[in-house]
Amino acid sequence: MREKVLVTGGAGFIGSHLVRFWLKEDPSVVIVNLDKLAYSGDLSRLEEVKSHPRYEFYKGDVCEPRDVEEAIKGCSTVVHLAAETHVDRSLLNGEVFFQTNTIGTYCLLEAARKAGVQKFLLVSTDEVYGSRKTGFFKEMDRLSPTSPYSVSKTAADLLTLSYAHTYGLHTMVTRGSNTFGPYQYPEKVIPLFTAKALSDEKLPLYGDGRQVRNWIDVEDHCRAILHVLKKGKKGEAYNVSTPFYLTNLELARRILRILGKPVSLIQRVKDRPGHDRRYALSSRKLRALGWRERFRFEESLRRTVRWYRENKAWWKAIKEKSAEFKEYYAKAYAGRV
Numbered sequence: 001m002r003e004k005v006l007v008t009g010g011a012g013f014i015g016s017h018l019v020r021f022w023l024k025e026d027p028s029v030v031i032v033n034l035d036k037l038a039y040s041g042d043l044s045r046l047e048e049v050k051s052h053p054r055y056e057f058y059k060g061d062v063c064e065p066r067d068v069e070e071a072i073k074g075c076s077t078v079v080h081l082a083a084e085t086h087v088d089r090s091l092l093n094g095e096v097f098f099q100t101n102t103i104g105t106y107c108l109l110e111a112a113r114k115a116g117v118q119k120f121l122l123v124s125t126d127e128v129y130g131s132r133k134t135g136f137f138k139e140m141d142r143l144s145p146t147s148p149y150s151v152s153k154t155a156a157d158l159l160t161l162s163y164a165h166t167y168g169l170h171t172m173v174t175r176g177s178n179t180f181g182p183y184q185y186p187e188k189v190i191p192l193f194t195a196k197a198l199s200d201e202k203l204p205l206y207g208d209g210r211q212v213r214n215w216i217d218v219e220d221h222c223r224a225i226l227h228v229l230k231k232g233k234k235g236e237a238y239n240v241s242t243p244f245y246l247t248n249l250e251l252a253r254r255i256l257r258i259l260g261k262p263v264s265l266i267q268r269v270k271d272r273p274g275h276d277r278r279y280a281l282s283s284r285k286l287r288a289l290g291w292r293e294r295f296r297f298e299e300s301l302r303r304t305v306r307w308y309r310e311n312k313a314w315w316k317a318i319k320e321k322s323a324e325f326k327e328y329y330a331k332a333y334a335g336r337v
């Protein structure tokens with residue numbers, strides 16, 4: 001029996017990996033991808049599946065009830081990834097984050113409820129917890145987001161869980177750590193630093209570079225989402241993280257080492273306002289359901305850096321031709337360097 005599922009934001013970085021991975025892993029699934037193709041949405045990420053018999057693309061906005069009602073018809077499951085995701089952009093203009101992330105999630109939950117959807121999973125973020133100096137956040141810990149981005153995601157996260165409590169909808173949330181891999185929009189640190197290094201340009205390291213992030217391969221993250229979808233309990237949140245923690249300084253050094261470039265390319269620049277120092281999660285609850293990451297950080301980083309080296313045309317088209325990228329970059333780094 002075929003099962004029709006709705007993936008929102010399927011033309012985005014994690015979304016497109018999820019669409020490709022899911023089609024490959026599960027021959028019974030038919031995927032409807034609802035994506036409005038905002039600045040970071042890009043159908044070239046889905047080139048290899050665009051004519052797949054179990055894939056449909058629907059261009060539309062999660063905030064637009066008519067688009068959502070159309071796309072959700074006949075779907076038993078929703079995986080919601082459509083979002084504004086870049087912290088620095090939210091510091092320049094937070095409004096669109098609340099519109100897409102918070103109101104968009106509300107619209108989708110309402111549509112799911114009316115359409116009789118059986119499972120609804122929101123892909124949230126580790127940033128909902130905020131920063132901590134030592135130890136690891138568990139799912140029941142207090143949420144303390146610190147940027148417009150993370151506040152908009154926290155509202156969406158709690159709203160999603162409230163639909164289990166109030167309406168009995170089988171909702172779940174995954175709170176993932178920093179994800180990386182091919183096709184990530186080049187404003188994020190790994191593709192940005194790699195692209196800079198490949199062009200022998202300076203890598204803009206914020207502040208002292210001692211902030212700590214937890215890193216997960218995008219395929220492991222997709223596997224975790226599907227695992228929670230299958231085994232997760234109604235109304236529960238699941239942290240998704242790995243044992244791989246790194247300071248940004250160390251990350252920059254490793255990218256340069258892989259590419260054989262000098263560390264003198266690292267340039268300290270003015271810090272991100274309100275920059276969270278350290279994200280750290282316990283993923284014990286997810287591991288108890290049987291999930292494990294398959295990739296070691298170093299191996300994934302090498303593979304990813306190699307991909308950007310071999311696919312320059314993809315990111316160069318964005319960096320050099322996209323007016324939205326250029327405008328953002330000029331604003332975000334003005335007065336920093």
Ligand code: DAU
Pocket residue numbers: 085086087088124125126127176177178179187188189190192204205206207211213248272279
């Ligand atoms: O933790 C999960 C989150 O990871 C996701 O929810 C977000 O959508 C995603 O954007 C990411 O947020 P970060 O702010 O951690 O990612 P970003 O790649 O922007 O930055 C990673 C670290 O690198 C952060 O400490 C800031 C630093 N950084 C970033 C840029 C773009 C620099 O030092 N220089 C830079 O130019």
